[in-house]
Amino acid sequence: LFDAALRVLDLTAERDDKRRGELVLARGQAQMHAGEDAARDCLLEAVALAQQLGDSDLLGRAALSLGGFGLSPGIVDDKLVGVLEDALAAVDASDSALRARLLVRLAVAIYWSQQPDRREGLVDEAIAIARRLGDPATLAFVLDQARIATSGPDNLERELSWVHELFALS
Numbered sequence: 001l002f003d004a005a006l007r008v009l010d011l012t013a014e015r016d017d018k019r020r021g022e023l024v025l026a027r028g029q030a031q032m033h034a035g036e037d038a039a040r041d042c043l044l045e046a047v048a049l050a051q052q053l054g055d056s057d058l059l060g061r062a063a064l065s066l067g068g069f070g071l072s073p074g075i076v077d078d079k080l081v082g083v084l085e086d087a088l089a090a091v092d093a094s095d096s097a098l099r100a101r102l103l104v105r106l107a108v109a110i111y112w113s114q115q116p117d118r119r120e121g122l123v124d125e126a127i128a129i130a131r132r133l134g135d136p137a138t139l140a141f142v143l144d145q146a147r148i149a150t151s152g153p154d155n156l157e158r159e160l161s162w163v164h165e166l167f168a169l170s
Contacts, residue, residue: 002027021049021058029065040069047083056090060098063087067105071148076113084109097138100129104142107149119149140169 005023009016028042043066050059063083084106091099107122123146130139143162151159 002030017049017053018055018058021046021053021055021062024049025058025062025065028062032065032068040066044079044083051086056087056092057098060087060091060102064098064101064105067109071108071111074112076110081106081109095129095132097130097133097135100126100133100138100142101145103129104145104149108145111149111151123149136169140166143169 002023006020006027009020009023024042025046028039028046031039031042043062046062047059047066050056050062063086066083067080084102088099088102088106091102093099103122103126107119107126110119110122113119126142127139127146130142133139143166147159147162
């Protein structure tokens with residue numbers, strides 16, 4: 001359906017890059033949920049469109065979706081890290097759900113890097129923002145991703161407290 005919508009958009013007389021970006025993002029998200037290999041390229045296309053448009057919200061949402069593929073053991077996806085850093089630089093520095101989610105997603109993306117202090121800082125900032133927002137869905141997302149970003153034998157007690165909080169939020 002998203003492919004059809006994009007074809008229809010190509011037939012219109014007026015160019016609408018914002019709508020194209022939204023459709024490409026939605027298409028990439030659908031492909032990702034369906035387990036299609038083309039999802040990553042589609043989401044990278046949404047990132048590129050957002051950057052061309054200077055649309056920080058679209059860029060942030062595309063970066064979040066791109067980060068949804070999970071971790072590959074022992075590998076840091078430098079492309080993903082760059083996209084997440086670009087998105088964070090583009091979004092407003094004030095508290096927002098998008099900012100909190102991008103921060104924690106970046107912490108997950110650098111899990112295999114040799115930057116534990118940076119990961120901890122990103123997680124702490126994301127959790128603080130999520131708590132200030134008072135949005136249970138954002139806090140749940142952040143706590144779940146924070147658990148992944150800081151997973152290890154030294155953090156079991158903190159992880160357990162986050163899991164208990166996640167259950168309470170659900």
